[in-house]
Amino acid sequence: MEILVQDKNTCEKLSEIKGKIALMLQERAQIEGDNSKFSTPSNYWTDFCSFFDYMLDLSPDSLAKLRLHTHHLTGDYYQTYYFHLDDSQSFLVKWGNLIRGIPEQYVL
Numbered sequence: 001m002e003i004l005v006q007d008k009n010t011c012e013k014l015s016e017i018k019g020k021i022a023l024m025l026q027e028r029a030q031i032e033g034d035n036s037k038f039s040t041p042s043n044y045w046t047d048f049c050s051f052f053d054y055m056l057d058l059s060p061d062s063l064a065k066l067r068l069h070t071h072h073l074t075g076d077y078y079q080t081y082y083f084h085l086d087d088s089q090s091f092l093v094k095w096g097n098l099i100r101g102i103p104e105q106y107v108l
Helices: 008-033 043-057 088-099
Strands: none
Touching: 008 043
């Protein structure tokens, strides 16, 4: 099954997400520049950010497939949604737990 983004609203949302990610990475770089021992990300996080930075340059159609490649970071295998192995209510509960307490501007 080919995942294509043909909806203008979806393309705009993906562009907005890319912009938010770029701002977060800029903010992180600025914080790292302050040499705070409390703000330094782990080597794991730093490495994987650098391994995936090319994704910010992807087309909307390619970016729509991003979640198929993040299971080693999130622990969530999105293929279950394709094969209908997970119910949406369970997902919404898990999602709510994951984002609880995170400022809105950091939730993608």
